[in-house]
Amino acid sequence: MNPFHYQRASSSDAAIELRSQQDNSRFLAGGTTLLDLMKCGVEQPETLIDISQLSGLDTLRFEDDKITIGALASMSQLADHPQCQALAPAIYGSLWQAASPQLRNMATIGGNLRQRTRCVYFRDPATFPACNKRQPGSGCAALDGVNANHAIFGISDSCIAVYPGDLAIALTAFDAQVVLRNSQQQERRVAIGDFFLLPGDRPDQEHDIAADEMIIAVEVPNVPALRQSHYLKVRDRASYEFAAASAAVGLEIEDGVIRDVRIALGGLATKPWRATAVEQALRGKPFSEEALRLAAEQSIADADPRPQSQFKVTLTPRVIVRALLAAAEPAQRGE
């Protein structure tokens, strides 16, 4: 780890001020991504501004119109909230199936949104000096390397690193907003679909967030489909593993007709990936397994796999169908 200065912030405004004054500084919350990447030599900040002990930013509110999640709430706090499992099953599922209990106690919601890819080439600068995500223009070892678990959607000639998280997949399915505050104490709301950036030729730029902005909360519209939602995570081992493919889905079915459907995919793309074409194909249609199967095929129209990741093209529609069937189950039973 490179040497750095450690500062514990006294308030969020003080933290943002410190951050805006120092180019190569980072907010330190749970530390599960940042300290890990510092040990790998990927992150080399000169100053860490510890925001983990700030009060008031870990509020959780489940209201009729929206769910508000404070940025410093831990993943466990949100999962353990008495209303999370019942009111937002996809969010709950994306939390308890992520990482490990210890990591979920540490990791914050804000930090979770800023977690970085697990691409082995990105994480190993000593062995693989070239990485367009670390240094744009330097090259990419993954393009012709071991890339079975790399992205098949949203890739560019520069980067095929997969977005590794679970929670943001659920947040993307339900059009969450990321609330940011800057050093002028101005707040800005960014739609989650815009918060995550495509790699293009600047894969180092991953989020729509300025140097003087801090994530202070996430807001999720409390739509009916959220109540009937599900997160399906398919992976190489049963627990404590990143997704090979995952789907956060939600359904609103009225008299057997799909009024609203939400589908976002994880483990497959360079950012949380909304399956818009499948949603469009299903909206207004009678609910049936056959209809789901037909529509889910549209998810892979723009897939761009490597030979090793071809299996994900087969996996994607299956995961979508399974997830939707699981979400529909209570309604099918007439609950």
Added chain:
Amino acid sequence: MSENIRLQLNVNGHQHDLAVDPRATLLDALRENLQLTGTKKGCDQGQCGACTVHIDGERVLSCLTLAAQAAGRDVTTIEGMADADGTLHAVQASFLKHDAFQCGYCTPGQIMSAVACIKEGHARSDDEIREYMSGNICRCGAYPHIVDAVREAAAQLSKESA
């Protein structure tokens, strides 16, 4: 550039004043500064769970926590589990009874994790124990006995608290 910082760590009910490099993790401070070597360094990357300790009663990874972040908070390590008279914690006793280890390196982390797992209410079935103990890797593969130990300790602790 990174001058030492002074901080106070409260570990197993004892206050310690120390001066550490800002880069020092809680794991390193426990082992190197306080000679509490029960907490183990496995992967040092947050992937194996060997370094699990409790901060303010919650299980966390001490390898991904800066010592400075733990300042002023209550840290509990495996050395703080048994009673002052040496009576083992129910989970420790259960691990012994069920032979829930082979080499023993992951065991302090397993026990710290299991104590929290039971307290959280996540030890209600074998499947739930496996899921909520998945952050602790046992390279020897003692998992079946670990599940046995956690199940029995959970039953015993719930009987005691009833």
